[in-house]
Amino acid sequence: MNIYLTFDYELYFGERTGTAKNCILHPTQLLKEVADKHGVKLVQFVDVGYIIKLEEYKIKHPELEEDYQLITDQIRLLYQEGHDIQLHIHPHWEDSYYSEGKWHIVAKRYKLPDFDNENIERIVSTYKQKLESLTEKETAFAFRAGGWCIQPFEKFREVFIKNKIAIDSSVFKNGKYSSEQYSYDFLSAPDESSWTFNYDPCKIETGPFTEIPIGSIKNSPLFYWKLFLLGRLNPYMHKPFGDGVPITAPGQRKKLLTQYTQNTVSLDGYNAALLDKALREHHNKKELVIIGHPKSLTRFGLNALDQFIAKNKSKHQFTTFQIERSK
Numbered sequence: 001m002n003i004y005l006t007f008d009y010e011l012y013f014g015e016r017t018g019t020a021k022n023c024i025l026h027p028t029q030l031l032k033e034v035a036d037k038h039g040v041k042l043v044q045f046v047d048v049g050y051i052i053k054l055e056e057y058k059i060k061h062p063e064l065e066e067d068y069q070l071i072t073d074q075i076r077l078l079y080q081e082g083h084d085i086q087l088h089i090h091p092h093w094e095d096s097y098y099s100e101g102k103w104h105i106v107a108k109r110y111k112l113p114d115f116d117n118e119n120i121e122r123i124v125s126t127y128k129q130k131l132e133s134l135t136e137k138e139t140a141f142a143f144r145a146g147g148w149c150i151q152p153f154e155k156f157r158e159v160f161i162k163n164k165i166a167i168d169s170s171v172f173k174n175g176k177y178s179s180e181q182y183s184y185d186f187l188s189a190p191d192e193s194s195w196t197f198n199y200d201p202c203k204i205e206t207g208p209f210t211e212i213p214i215g216s217i218k219n220s221p222l223f224y225w226k227l228f229l230l231g232r233l234n235p236y237m238h239k240p241f242g243d244g245v246p247i248t249a250p251g252q253r254k255k256l257l258t259q260y261t262q263n264t265v266s267l268d269g270y271n272a273a274l275l276d277k278a279l280r281e282h283h284n285k286k287e288l289v290i291i292g293h294p295k296s297l298t299r300f301g302l303n304a305l306d307q308f309i310a311k312n313k314s315k316h317q318f319t320t321f322q323i324e325r326s327k
C-alpha cells in the first residue's frame, strides 16, 4: 500500500491564531526529524494565504519579518530535502488582517466558493505562484481545500485546469458537516482508494482530475471522552504543540461525545492512537492518505507516528504525490 503522510501547514483560525513558532515551525521540525530518521518523505499542504499576508504586513510590522523568513526557509528546506510542497487554500486570509500585535481572522468568506469567479481565479493562481516562487519549480499540482470545502467543484474546475492542478485530496468517505463557515458532504464518495473525476470529486468519471481521498474512520463517542480526558490528565503527552484556538464549529464537540462519527484518519492529538486500526480497515486499498496538522500534534502523536513508520516501512511504501508522479 502507498501511505501518504500529509500535513496542513497552518496557524489556528479562531480567536487566537497562535504563533508561527508553536503552531508550525517547531512541530514541523519534530515531524521532519521522525521522517528523516526513517528515510520517509512528508507532504506539506501549505496555507499560502498566510505567507502572502506575512509578506504584505511585514513592511509596516517588522516583527513579522522573522516569521516570514523562518516559514519560507523551512518550506525551502523541506522541498530541497525531498518533501512534497503542495497547495492548501484558506481564502479567508483575503479578509483577515494584522494589528496591535496579532492576527484578526475574518472568516465570513471561509470557502473558495464564497468568492466570485474572478476572485477564485486570482486567489488560486496567485497562491500557486507564490508557493512555486519558494520552491523555484513548478511543483504544486495537488490540492487540499481549507476545511475540506471542495464543493461545489464547478467553482474550482476551470481554474484548476488552467493552473495544472490535477490531484485533489480533500474528500473523506462519509464525511459531512455544515455550519456558518463550513460545508462539505462526502456521503456519496466511492469506497475506493482513488479515482478520476470531472465535475464532482465524489463521482467516478473520466476527466482531468484524480481524487486521492483522505482515509476515513468511524469513531465511537467513548474514544472522544478518552481524548478529552487524557488532555486534562496528562497534558505533557496530550496537549497540542500549537498555542492558538480553532475556529468555532458549532455542535461538533457535542456530536463527537454523544454519537458515532465519521472522521479523517488523522495524526492530530490522540487520533494517532487509531493508526493501526485505520491501516487494518484500509487493507484492501491501494492508498491510505493520513492527515495531520503540526499545530494539533502532541508528543503522544509524534511517538505514535514514529512507531507506525517503524512497524510498517518494510511492508508498505511511504510516499508523496511528487514521488508517485516522477515514477
Ligand SMILES: [Zn+2]
Binding pocket: 008, 010, 047, 088, 090, 145, 146, 147
Ligand atoms: Zn487547513
